[in-house]
Amino acid sequence: MTETLKQKVLPVLTIVAAIGVIWYGFTVYLNAPWQIDQYEKSATEWSMNDLVRDTMAHDRPVLPAPHQVVVEIWKTTVQKKITSKRSLIYHSWITLSSTLLGFVMGTFTGMMLAIFIVENRAMDKSLMPWIITSQTVPILAIAPMIIVVLNAVGLSGLLPKALISTYLSFFPIAVGMVKGLRSPDPMLIDLMRTYNTSRWQLFFALRLPSSVPYLFTSMKIAIAISLVGAIVGELPTGAVAGLGARLLSGSYYGQTIQIWSALLTAATLAALLVIAVNIAAQITQRMMGVPK
Amino acid sequence: MTKSSSSSTVIKAEKLNLDFETNDGVVHALRDLDLEIEAGEFVSFIGPSGCGKTTFLRVIADLETPTAGSIAVNGQTPDQARLARAYGYVFQAPALLSWRTINRNISLPLEIMGLSRAEQQERVERTINLVGLDGFGGKFPWQLSGGMQQRASIARALAFDADLMLMDEPFGALDEIVRDHLNEQVLQLWKKTGKTICFVTHSIPEAVYLSTKIVVMSPRPGRITDVITSDLPDDRPLDIRETPKFLEIAQRVREGLREGHADE
Amino acid sequence: MTNLQKLLNAAATLCGFYALVTGIGALSPALLVAAGLVIAGGLRLSPVLAGAWPGAWSIVMRSQFDLLISFVAAGAVLAALHDGMAGAVWAIAIAAWLHGWLAVEKTIADDARSMGHNWVVSLGVPLFFGFWLLFFWEALTIGLGIPTVLLPPPSMIGARLVSSTAILMADFRQTFLKAVLAGYAIGCGSAVLVAILVDRNDFLRRGLLPIGNFISALPIIGVAPIMVMWFGFDWQSKAAVIVIMTFFPMMVNTLSGLSAASVMERDLLNTYAAGYWQSLFKLRLPAAMPFIFNALKINSTLALIGAIVAEFFGTPIVGIGFRISTEVGRMNLDMVWAEIAVAALAGSASYGALSLLERRVTFWHPSYRTE
Numbered sequence: 001m002t003e004t005l006k007q008k009v010l011p012v013l014t015i016v017a018a019i020g021v022i023w024y025g026f027t028v029y030l031n032a033p034w035q036i037d038q039y040e041k042s043a044t045e046w047s048m049n050d051l052v053r054d055t056m057a058h059d060r061p062v063l064p065a066p067h068q069v070v071v072e073i074w075k076t077t078v079q080k081k082i083t084s085k086r087s088l089i090y091h092s093w094i095t096l097s098s099t100l101l102g103f104v105m106g107t108f109t110g111m112m113l114a115i116f117i118v119e120n121r122a123m124d125k126s127l128m129p130w131i132i133t134s135q136t137v138p139i140l141a142i143a144p145m146i147i148v149v150l151n152a153v154g155l156s157g158l159l160p161k162a163l164i165s166t167y168l169s170f171f172p173i174a175v176g177m178v179k180g181l182r183s184p185d186p187m188l189i190d191l192m193r194t195y196n197t198s199r200w201q202l203f204f205a206l207r208l209p210s211s212v213p214y215l216f217t218s219m220k221i222a223i224a225i226s227l228v229g230a231i232v233g234e235l236p237t238g239a240v241a242g243l244g245a246r247l248l249s250g251s252y253y254g255q256t257i258q259i260w261s262a263l264l265t266a267a268t269l270a271a272l273l274v275i276a277v278n279i280a281a282q283i284t285q286r287m288m289g290v291p292k
Numbered sequence: 293m294t295k296s297s298s299s300s301t302v303i304k305a306e307k308l309n310l311d312f313e314t315n316d317g318v319v320h321a322l323r324d325l326d327l328e329i330e331a332g333e334f335v336s337f338i339g340p341s342g343c344g345k346t347t348f349l350r351v352i353a354d355l356e357t358p359t360a361g362s363i364a365v366n367g368q369t370p371d372q373a374r375l376a377r378a379y380g381y382v383f384q385a386p387a388l389l390s391w392r393t394i395n396r397n398i399s400l401p402l403e404i405m406g407l408s409r410a411e412q413q414e415r416v417e418r419t420i421n422l423v424g425l426d427g428f429g430g431k432f433p434w435q436l437s438g439g440m441q442q443r444a445s446i447a448r449a450l451a452f453d454a455d456l457m458l459m460d461e462p463f464g465a466l467d468e469i470v471r472d473h474l475n476e477q478v479l480q481l482w483k484k485t486g487k488t489i490c491f492v493t494h495s496i497p498e499a500v501y502l503s504t505k506i507v508v509m510s511p512r513p514g515r516i517t518d519v520i521t522s523d524l525p526d527d528r529p530l531d532i533r534e535t536p537k538f539l540e541i542a543q544r545v546r547e548g549l550r551e552g553h554a555d556e
Numbered sequence: 557m558t559n560l561q562k563l564l565n566a567a568a569t570l571c572g573f574y575a576l577v578t579g580i581g582a583l584s585p586a587l588l589v590a591a592g593l594v595i596a597g598g599l600r601l602s603p604v605l606a607g608a609w610p611g612a613w614s615i616v617m618r619s620q621f622d623l624l625i626s627f628v629a630a631g632a633v634l635a636a637l638h639d640g641m642a643g644a645v646w647a648i649a650i651a652a653w654l655h656g657w658l659a660v661e662k663t664i665a666d667d668a669r670s671m672g673h674n675w676v677v678s679l680g681v682p683l684f685f686g687f688w689l690l691f692f693w694e695a696l697t698i699g700l701g702i703p704t705v706l707l708p709p710p711s712m713i714g715a716r717l718v719s720s721t722a723i724l725m726a727d728f729r730q731t732f733l734k735a736v737l738a739g740y741a742i743g744c745g746s747a748v749l750v751a752i753l754v755d756r757n758d759f760l761r762r763g764l765l766p767i768g769n770f771i772s773a774l775p776i777i778g779v780a781p782i783m784v785m786w787f788g789f790d791w792q793s794k795a796a797v798i799v800i801m802t803f804f805p806m807m808v809n810t811l812s813g814l815s816a817a818s819v820m821e822r823d824l825l826n827t828y829a830a831g832y833w834q835s836l837f838k839l840r841l842p843a844a845m846p847f848i849f850n851a852l853k854i855n856s857t858l859a860l861i862g863a864i865v866a867e868f869f870g871t872p873i874v875g876i877g878f879r880i881s882t883e884v885g886r887m888n889l890d891m892v893w894a895e896i897a898v899a900a901l902a903g904s905a906s907y908g909a910l911s912l913l914e915r916r917v918t919f920w921h922p923s924y925r926t927e
Contacts, residue, residue: 008766012763015764062785122657126684133904140865142896149706149707152705152706231778232865251784254785259782353827380827403838
């Protein structure tokens, strides 16, 4: 146990601490020009100590100090009512719900495509190149337009954003699942053939269980990318709620602290989602008797 | 061929010990090993798995560091010997780089030593001919059979022109027919070049067929139980394996192996 | 014919009959010919004919015959699109598609029996699928009268691509040639260098690998507004976004790649007394190439997305992202789609070029080996 601590946790903590130190350094460095300018305008005497203290207390800093961001997150989560328009929990929930909806739809689409591709060679040959090409369309870049167009058709609210997430998340699922469904040892497939199993018996008894580890690996990528999709889907001017909308309004009004707090919240959300998938993976694999 | 100057002793191990720390406690991979190998000998190391035969080879090659005792290679420490490129090593698997052709795999150590292009080419041609792979130099490793790949890796070790060859179960993964053929070839190579060869194996016939000296080892702790000097003639056709003399030596090796197991 | 093939053929024939019965007086001559061909194709389901003319039978059973029916019917439908889409026309469109599917099924069944690489299958079949995608897009948008402000038909987008080449080129130059290429090169290049440096220190590697993995999963694109604030409106701020987006996937992949060489291969280099740089260039970097290419491919799409999204937060009045956001405002959806097509083309071309390069560089990898 102490060994894992030394081997895994300690290096990560060290790097995180180093990032914190560098961040503080840059906060001072980037905010200093404006602060010095202020000092000169008001003809105040200043020391290095004053400069360090004051650069970390700007309202709209070029780069806010980590503790300013943490304080802002504290203020907008714990100290605000969840229903408030300024509560980050409220905005996170909006983003989270469309992330999850998109993720579920994407996982379903990806699995279905993978099954078609593995079971039908014509599908494999026709679809596979297009599935790869589909990801070279910068969908995130046109997400705002898609949202606007879907709104015009009468689709509004959660679904348009979720569709962006679906488009992004079906890809890793489909690719990983195809790999997984094709992963059984040819010898095992031959063994099943000697039992005279039907195509679908083979599928459920062998292919599907073998694909589970691949599926979960893909789901980790898919859920992270779903979150990105949902956030970008909130960028168009119409959206008023969600982490993406916080980013946008922050950038309009130069509220850098607000931008960074939204970013940090999004990062936390991403971490929680990936951890959740990980836990689900472990439970499932334990139930299936896969040795850890 | 440049012989190591001062004496004809190539390897000298005294009270050599090597312990590994594992999760289940300390493993004594080598315990109090004493051994001398003279220039030009063909020495086989035989024993069940875990007896330390591969570990000993890796100590000679400076891939492992002993915990106690001393070992000298050509009168130097293994580290110095490695930096002086005193030996060629053949692994259990061919370990050929799959992005290089056979020719360029063989010239890899020569590139690292900084030899001239012309010299590299000359040595590659010579060694590829020695192992009978002429005409395959332009192929990639994965285009050749397992036996051919292992021959290429022997050629690579020969290209060094080191006087000492360390071979760690080089033919363990090959089928018996290929193995017989390669055994014959190794023997011929040894006679032709006069190199000192240390050869790890777990096959009794292979050890007896090839060696002038057979070192029998046993596990837990890894140690030497017997050293048998073979007096088979230098000229060894494959059917020497049916002669009474051969069987007698094989019998002694088998007994040595059994003794090692007896005290468990 | 297999059961699936028979089913496809029968379904197509039913569509043909439906078209003929409901539209006998209204259909154009071309559509009538198409319906006739479809029904003729259905005759193959009856085994009686096989005995009657064996020579003709073997010809009409081939995939080329289905392809012919499919293209004739599709052409007839496209020609009749603007005259309003009756149910009969839809039926022929569906029959055309079913025969296309049938042709692909047959081609692939033939291919499965033959050895070796078949360009018709690996290139022709996906292109054929793409054709059907465009066909139904065109048929549905025009046939159902979908307003062009929602979804313009491909023909209209194609016309736009041709007529606005100059603007599209300028946008492409700004977004792709300046921002994407610069950001991609700096991001990927610096990540490889950092990975090589980090790799020398085991402690740093252990610390950075999980963090890099985590950051790769984050919505980094959110830094776009900050970068625009820091680096201004021109392409430099977009390149900065791309640098951050591409850096971590590349660093993580290179780090794993550098430890991909087997223990035995490293021991081998050790027995040669090879120095650090020698084993880096002769063993570890070549062994890391499949990983590096994986990241290069992931990053090629990320870079394009980063540039376009960053342009939403402020740009000079040129660039793919700028054009998309302003033309959406003006409801010029054909222009928007033309930009998307340019971006998708650039993305696919980069991806394709990287795949070809990967094949050349990592030809030795088990997934590419040719005996």
